[in-house]
Amino acid sequence: MRVAVVGAGSIGLAVAWRAAEAGAKVVVHDPEPGSGASRVAAGMIAPVTEAHYGEEALTPFIAASADAWPAFARELEAASGLGVGFRDVPTVVACVEDGDRAELQRQVDLYRRTARHVETLTARAARKAEPLLSHRVRAAVLATEDRAVDPRAVHTALLAAVEDAGVELRSDRVDDLDAIEADQVVLAAGCGSANFSPKWSIPVRPVRGAVLRLRAVGDQPVPRTTVRGYVKGHSVYIVTRDSGEVVVGATSDERGFDRRTGTAGAVHDLLRWSVELVPEIAEYHLEEVSVGFRPGTPDNLPLIGRLDERTVAATGHYRNGIALIPATATAVAALIAGEEPDSLAAFDPLRFNRSEARTRTLTAAPNTTTRPVPEPTTEEADS
Ligand SMILES: Cc1cc2nc3c(=O)[nH]c(=O)nc-3n(C[C@H](O)[C@H](O)[C@H](O)COP(=O)(O)OP(=O)(O)OC[C@H]3O[C@@H](n4cnc5c(N)ncnc54)[C@H](O)[C@@H]3O)c2cc1C
The missing domain is CATH 3.50.50.60 (FAD/NAD(P)-binding domain)
Structure with missing residues (x-):
């Protein structure tokens, strides 16, 4: 054939x-x-x-x-x-402010509907699962089957x-x-x-999204889990590779095939929100800003x-x-x-x-x- x-x-x-x-x-x-x-x-x-x-x-x-x-x-x-x-590592979803707790709880209810393993964590247990989480993290959820x-x-x-x-x-x-x-x-x-x-x-239709690629150098620690979270009502994620690359994402907008890498403000927001969850990110080298189009x-x-x-x-x-x-x-x-x-x-x-x-x-x-x-x-x- x-x-x-x-x-x-x-x-x-x-x-x-x-x-x-x-x-x-x-x-x-x-x-x-x-x-x-x-x-x-x-x-x-x-x-x-x-x-x-x-x-x-x-x-x-x-x-x-x-x-x-x-x-x-x-x-x-x-x-x-x-x-x-x-990488067979779990995902920690965290929030740093009381205002984001309600969103996290809403997500937990949704996560549980998937019938896969979901665990709610105290702030202390969250930092045990992901030692690089900020001390400002209030609560978190562990999804052990996401990779x-x-x-x-x-x-x-x-x-x-x-x-x-x-x-x-x-x-x-x-x-x-x-x-x-x-x-x-x-x-x-x-x-x-x-x-x-x-x-x-x-x-x-194209749903445009920008992600940042950063790199830890030398013996800088990187998150061992995938970290997601809610920061002042915004969601952000941090995905680590064994190579030391750390991906932070993502924006989402519907402006057709605009291949420009996005505004400095968008990059600033992604960095600000991710640093709130994992302060170590501020120490990494920013290597790349890229945009892609999700086929929606x-x-x-x-x-x-x-x-x-x-x-x-x-x-x-x-x-x-x-x-x-x-x-x-x-x-x-x-x-x-x-x-x-x-x-x-x-x-x-x-x-x-x-x-x-x-x-x-x-x-x-x-x-x-x-x-x-x-x-x-x-x-x-x-x-
Ligand atoms: C910022 C961002 C973050 C994402 N993060 C995740 C994630 O964490 N997890 C996840 O599961 N997914 C994620 N996605 C979604 C994922 O990237 C896409 O759903 C997936 O890559 C789609 O793959 P595809 O092969 O269908 O399309 P594409 O990778 O877009 O490939 C389409 C190919 O078709 C070719 N093509 C187009 N028109 C023609 C033509 N007329 N003739 C011949 N060839 C043509 C193009 O050249 C291209 O190479 C993310 C997407 C974005 C943008």
Whole structure:
């Protein structure tokens, strides 16, 4: 079988790798592999601390993907000969002011709905879990099953693994899926996935986010856990790599594809809030400010499934695309093989086409008193 994958971000490459392993002849098309969100992301694999109200349908899929990550990381490292920076460390979510306690409590209620292990901590227990936490921390929560990985290392390893598996990488931009010669086509172009064909509406939009990359030098200590928190009503996270890199994120705005790195004020805010949680951050070297575009959808859920008998969507992963790599790759390989994985029921890529059609019918119907159901609004993202 000939499979074409449009997009060489981590989702497209992981799908290509799985399809090639299953015996397909795979070609990946991308004019600039790795230019998307996959090399900007912080790398949290966070089925608990990325839980959001209204996104419950994602819970089983992200949980399955998080559980698959340790084996996926080992397999990818073996196939590529490269490390992917997988860290089996918990996440501490902390607050420094009484005013942020209510938000933390609201989050705990949500975290508990994931049915994964969540522990509330006193300030003293929190500093035992993460010794670099500020003495101003009032309370915290420990999510022992959230983990992290280095997304740049993952992308580099995927490039090596697909090459080793015989996948052909073509540096061309695809504008017309129908022009591709293949038995199956996978659309995995992240924020570039909208407007490929008038046949379908693929409502992926760029949700811009900036992250900072800092580095501890010499024997400077770094957080041993992933630290998240609420500071004066703002959320911030700190993700540490074994290399000494520390990622602080993230801003979130909807201003299209504005590739400028953001204002000095935004960088200042991220630094100020992260230093409130972990004062040591003020001592690190600031190496990079980067922006990326999360592929957002109207209901914040991904678009994974069949568009037609030849075309499969694997896009719209919004703020969890790194966490969702293993589950997406496995499910899309199954789709290509003609199966219909139950795990994808909530992610039908044509669900908005249907609601548009329904809205059109309702609006056109004479004497109707029924109003079209508005699409849900997007919650503010924080990763
Ligand atoms: C600041 C920030 C922090 C994040 N943190 C996390 C995190 O901690 N954990 C997590 O799980 N997720 C995180 N994410 C989300 C995650 O990065 C994305 O969901 C994920 O990378 C999407 O991967 P992708 O392969 O679908 O898209 P991308 O990585 O964007 O790749 C898309 C590729 O498609 C190519 N392309 C586009 N159009 C075309 C075309 N017409 N023809 C051919 N190729 C095309 C592009 O060149 C690009 O290489 C974060 C994102 C941002 C921006």
